[in-house]
Amino acid sequence: MSRCLAILNEVFGYPAFRGLQAEAIEHVADGGDCLVLMPTGGGKSLCYQIPAIDRKARGLGAAIVVSPLIALMQDQVAALLEAGVRAAYLNSTLTGQQAFQTERAFENGDIDLLYVAPERLMTARFLELLDRSRIGLFAIDEAHCVSQWGHDFRPEYIQLSVLHERFPSVPRIALTATADEATRNEIIERLALSDARVFIDSFDRPNIRYRIVEKDNARTQLLDFIRSEHQNGATNDAGIVYCLSRRKVEETAEWLNTQGIRALGYHAGMDAEIRQTRQEQFKREDGVVMVATIAFGMGIDKPDVRFVAHLDLPKSMEGYYQETGRAGRDGSPANAWMAYGLGDVVQQRKMIDESDADEAHKRLSTAKLDALLGLCETAGCRRVRLLAYFGESSAPCGNCDTCLNPPDTWNGTREAQMALSCVYRASRASGFSFGAGHLIDILRGTRTERVAQYHHDQLSTFGVGAEQGEPEWRAIFRQMVAYGFLAVDHQGHGALVLTAASRAVLKGEQEVTLRRYVKPARSRQVGSKGGSRTDPTTGMSPHQRARWERLRTWRAETAKADGVPAYVIFHDATLAELARNAPASVGELRGIPGIGARKLERFGEELIDVVGAD
Structure with a gap:
């Protein structure tokens, strides 16, 4: 341990280890296998970099780091080189001559850590290079990519069990920031880590303030949020805005620029050179807002991202946690902000139903989405709900929107029965199902052309909910879908249908507690524990x-x-x-x-x- 602590001090310039770092590092340096789960920004990289340096210094060989993204490799290697560590990578950005020289240096023992993608690692040529070289450690970063049920599945990761079979005496460390219990078990099984120690640090990122707002012109809400909390004069904080579609990415980035926010778009449909240029701009320049699909982010080490915003609902709690975790890697206050509405729920459910996945995968995807909807609809602490998903118990944090401004709840059983009855009667009268907009028109007694066309003004539910406004009814329908009393009929373009769970509500056997709708207010800074713009010069003379x-x-x-x-x-x-x-x-x-x-x-x-x- 004294050797590893000396490396931490002398190479990286830090006085002491954090959390479970010391125990994990000592275990790997001594030749043990392990799985490490730490939050983004929690110091996972040191858990393999320090043992790698230590084992190489003791003549035990260099480390091979399996990394899924070029950007991640380049950032890690650049930082290690600046710290005086002999690191290199092999990827498609190198010329044939450069790759040959790197392989030669590795074989000659002139490299301490070599980063490779799993695709290259599994080639016969590279495995033969490993056979000829002295290997001190295998590190498998972003290990959740091995899970076929996960959100970042990479088929090549499944083959990595060959490392244990081919090099049984070389210690292996697998690392991830995003894995529930099922995913952890799959990592252990697929990577043959059954005898490995498992180190699970807290998933909590206390510097991040979680906030989920009701959608009401999401683009304008986003602009208000950035201007009020992440803009200071002519400059704004670095941030990431996630959108579901490529078109929305481009439109949002263009619109933000017209509003004086320097924004770049990024998605997989863009030319690779453009993506690379924009990624470099985001990493190297101050105050850039990246508007992107989920194609952007994994492996981005930029520490001063002050906010991550979602204009569309992610697919799972894992996706949400990983994406929001890109904010505040430096430990300073940061925001995770999301605008969420009924359309998001309908869209995600429809995407699951229409996917080519088998029924087992669809069931799991639905369960993961339901967990995220539970986070969105909870009246309690969001952090408690988020951490509980990963198996961690906690107390209310005082640093999320529901802690800072607790929502009102009410007994919405009567209104839930109205909504369910309307769904039933409208579909029975017409022979097919309808979306929330039409159902709300019926409940509020609005005689639209469509209501008249289907004679829905003759239904017994016509006008029974006139005392509730359209936004209130949208909130009710959204929660009914989130709680599983209504489902999306994927054959009906977002139409809503009853579920088996709705029967108990209709019969009066189950009460329904709902969050009360509150008109979205202008964003404002609240409290001082986190989530506001960070100025490192605060208190300076x-x-x-x-x-x-x-x-x-x-x-x-x-x-x-x-x-x-x-x-x-x-x-x-x-x-x-x-x-x-x-x-x-x-x-x-x-x-x-x-x-x-x-x-x-x-x-x-x-x-x-x-x-x-x-």
């Missing part, structure tokens, strides 16, 4: 602020010269400590978190000059 600006300018120039994102040089937290403490010698720099031996040697004198230029 004018002299300290001046140092901060000089340090940022120096960092930007250095990053540009090195061809890496600014955060690879130093995180904001490190610059803030430098600005506040004004170290006057290289020796005093040793106490600043984030400055390891290599960076101290390379940048020490420059930092002293920049800090001391008052």
Whole structure:
């Protein structure tokens, strides 16, 4: 352990391990297999990087890191090289000559960590390279990709059990931030980790404020949210906005730009070169908002993403947790904001029903969606609900919308019976089912052309719900679908049908408690525990602020010269400590978190000059 702690201090510049890091690192460094589950930003990478460095130094061989994305490899390798670690990657961005030179260096023992994609790892050529080399460790990052039931399934991951079969004496560590119990069990089974230790750290990200709002012109709500909480004068925080469709991505990005928000679009239908350019812009430039499908995000290490917004409902709790987890990796306050409405529920249910998956997969997808709907509709703490999904108990957090502004609940049994009865009578009278909009017109007694066409103004439910407004009824129908009393008829273009569970409500055998509809209000900053715009200069004197600006300018120039994102040089937290403490010698720099031996040697004198230029 003393060896690994020394590496943490000298290479990475941090004084102590966090959470379960120390135990997991010691286990792997000593040759044990393990599965590590830690939240995004929790320090998973160190759990294999430090044992890799330690085992290589002891002559036990280099580490092979299996990584699913080019962006992830490049970020990790760039950061390790800046810290003085001999790291490299093999992927499609290299020329044939570059790949050959990397393979030669690895075989000669000149590389400590080599990152590869699972597709390349499983080729006969690469396995033969491993046979000729000394291997000290296999690290399988984003291990949830092995799960066929998961949200990021990669078929190539299933083949990774060959590592245990072919190299039984080499320790393996699998890591992920997103896995419920079923997915954890599948990782263990498919990667042959039955004898491995399992380290599960808390899934909680206390610096993230979770907020889910009722959709009411979601684009305008998004703009209001960004302007009120993530914009300061002409600049805004870095953020990610997730949309379900490529078209919506492009339209939203274009619209945000017309509103003065610097936004880029990103989806899988774009040319690969454009995607790469935009990804680099997001990583290297300040204040960029990336509007994207889920094609963007996994492996993005940008630490200062201050918000993640969803304009459409994700498919599962895992997807929501992983996507929102890209905010606040630096530990500073961040927001997870989502606009959610009945249309989202209908759309996701329809997508499941119309998919080519088998019935077992559809049932599991429905259960995962139901868990997410439970999070959206809960009247209790959202964090408690989210953590419970991953098997972790917790107390109300005081840092989500339902804790800060507890919603009212009411006995909606009578209105639920009205809604269910209307669904039944309208479909019985016409021979087919209808969507929520038409059903609401019937309940409110609105004689539209469609209501007249089907003679639905003659139904006994016509006008019985006139005392409730259209938004209130939409909230009721949304909750009825979320609670399983209504289902989406995938053959009826989003039409609603009764379920078996609705019988007890109609017969008066089950009460229905609903969240009371509240008209969406303008976004505002609430509380101080998290979720508001983060200013690292808070509390700084004018002299300290001046140092901060000089340090940022120096960092930007250095990053540009090195061809890496600014955060690879130093995180904001490190610059803030430098600005506040004004170290006057290289020796005093040793106490600043984030400055390891290599960076101290390379940048020490420059930092002293920049800090001391008052």
